[in-house]
Amino acid sequence: MKTDVFIAGGGVGGLMLAAKLASRGVHVVIAEQMNRKSPAYKGELLQPKTIAILDRIGVGEQVEACGHPIDQLRFQEVHRRKGRPPEEISLTELDYGRVASVYDHALMVPHEKTKDILRNKGKSFEQYFHYLPGARFLGFENGVAVVKQKRERISIQADVYVGAEGRSSPTRDAMNVHMERKEYNHHFLTVTIPRPERFTKGKIITTSNGFLGLFPLPDKEIRTVYLIEAGSYKQIKKQGLERFYEAYSELAPELKDGVRAIRDWRDIQLMIPYTYHVDRYYAGNLVLIGDAAHTVHPMAGEGMNLAVQDADVLGELLAWCKEEGKSYHEYLHYYEEVRKPRVSFLLTLSHMSALVYSFRYEWWRKLRCRAVERMYEDDKLHVKQMLNISGLGKWDFTLTDRAVQGNMLPARKRRVKDTEQYRRLFSKAEDYPWIKNEKGRIR
Ligand SMILES: Cc1cc2nc3c(=O)[nH]c(=O)nc-3n(C[C@H](O)[C@H](O)[C@H](O)COP(=O)(O)OP(=O)(O)OC[C@H]3O[C@@H](n4cnc5c(N)ncnc54)[C@H](O)[C@@H]3O)c2cc1C
Structure with missing residues (x-):
């Protein structure tokens, strides 16, 4: 052939x-x-x-x-208390809409x-x-x-x-x-479960030692991703599904019925990041x-x-x-x-995003909370983060950005103009640089 x-x-x-x-x-x-x-x-x-x-x-x-639009990512930090609803410490919302493009959302x-x-x-x-x-x-x-x-x-x-x-x-x-x-010090368990209709936003819920990512799918389903310590899968499995249901319900009480749709450990996939x-x-x-x-x-x-x-x-x-x-x-x-x-x-x-959720110390959690909140308070950090993950362009973080994020400098008040972003969006000439016009210039 x-x-x-x-x-x-x-x-x-x-x-x-x-x-x-x-x-x-x-x-x-x-x-x-x-x-x-x-x-x-x-x-x-x-x-x-x-x-x-x-x-x-x-x-x-x-x-x-056939997709579910995600226009925003929510980062919710909570205190978990057994038998009681989780108490929200902070909520940060990052918008794909801050990127100066008609492609202003992600899709599940x-x-x-x-x-x-x-x-x-x-x-x-x-x-x-x-x-x-x-x-x-x-x-x-x-x-x-x-x-x-x-x-x-x-x-x-x-x-x-x-x-x-x-x-x-x-x-x-x-x-x-x-x-x-x-390799990393953590693994993930991932499973799709039914979701309540009003649960429509992408959300990451964290505590000092817990992480649950929730990403709505069409057909009233939701992809869930639960962080566990590397090597602890067998131990968690031994504790039984009831303990697993509890762990989800403590972090996201609105999913307490949905998670019970899992009938077998075979529905849950172990994901080893590297x-x-x-x-x-x-x-x-x-x-x-x-x-x-x-x-x-x-x-x-x-x-x-x-x-x-x-x-x-x-x-x-x-x-x-x-x-x-x-x-x-x-x-x-x-x-x-x-x-x-x-x-x-x-x-x-x-890798940096992974590190943010890799350590289970209270002081680390405080740093994380502050860093994530800063992404919202400082428009430049917000725009850069969303532009970079969108894949539509690239805008490097500078030392000043990191100092703002680390709370060593105050958040900047100025809103980033669309015209500042246009230079950072990948142009056709950057995507396909071999295509030149008759004068030998990149089109
Ligand atoms: C558990 C898990 C969770 C993930 N979660 C996410 C996520 O949330 N978001 C995200 O963007 N990415 C995620 N990824 C990564 C994503 O799946 C991959 O990056 C993506 O699928 C890569 O696409 P690919 O086409 O390069 O490879 P693959 O999707 O792996 O496709 C490779 C294909 O090649 C076939 N194949 C392999 N060997 C041969 C062979 N010798 N001959 C013929 N066919 C062969 C396979 O059957 C397969 O169909 C995840 C990956 C895993 C494993």
Whole structure:
């Protein structure tokens, strides 16, 4: 079998890339080892930049129609008292609407739904989109990809081979890249439960030693994420579901009925956060996207978004090469130059957010409360935080920002103007810097 681009892995990154390439007349073969929907939780929060990308390939409305909009993130700090309702100490609300963009909210969409939409988009270009379900990519033999589907071994020859296999990637192995894995002192338990209708905002509830993230989904459901000490899962399981229900109810009494919908520990998924980032995104004609190249701490809800954003830049580059008759290999460096620094930046941001919730000391909690409140009181911090996590742009935090956040300097009273933000939103020229006009300037 011959194709322009071979993609190993039909997750959200691989499907986004394949749909984009097929829509631009690039022949693509995509091999996905599973032939049914994945039962595993894999993230549902689509950040504004991802929504913008989905819009550009013509599925924005479809995604909006099956998502729950999140226009605000609430951070609630409480005192927990057994048998009594939690007492609120502070509440901070951060708004996506502070970002100067029409993409002013995030969306909670079931992961498999996003994949279905992308797969169907790809299939609408049937001449170019070749999806192989139940096909496991084994590796390369004589520079050609080898895939096993049922009992058949298929050789696929392509101009470019993309590793989109997620955390365990044969393409990455073949590239011999370097990466270091970082672990955390906590794990998460995650489960979807029914939610009361009026519970519509994304919310993180914390105490000095507890953390519960609540993100509403459509169909009156809510994704919950409960932080536990690393290695304590077995012990918690031994205590039984009744103790688990209690833990939820103490932090979020409004979910006390919903949490009882969990009937079995098998409904609850253990999530072990760790991070890595490869030192190279491409080698020869092999390229990595998404979790094959990097994985982030889930605290900032970025993993899936980074995969889609990688796919967008790489897809635009490969499509442009085909349209302009350029050699793919000469231009792959642009993909790494655009994506690697942005991913590094978000890895750091997610890591910092994780640290904020990693220590169970009262003094740490006080610092956290102050730092989170400052994000709201100081408009510049608010704008920077939301702009950065939205993926729509990048605005570095300065030492002054951190001093304000750490309460060493007073909060600034001035509201950030939209015009100040425009310079920080990624322009088309920054997203796709290889596209130049007739005068050789970036368009
Ligand atoms: C438990 C958990 C919770 C998460 N929570 C969030 C969150 O809240 N928000 C967020 O944004 N991100 C979250 N993430 C991260 C997010 O799921 C990933 O960053 C994102 O799915 C990466 O997309 P991907 O396409 O690169 O890889 P994946 O989604 O992992 O897709 C890889 C695909 O490749 C297939 N595959 C693997 N090996 C082969 C092979 N050899 N041959 C053929 N096919 C293969 C797999 O079956 C899979 O379908 C979470 C991840 C996990 C594991």
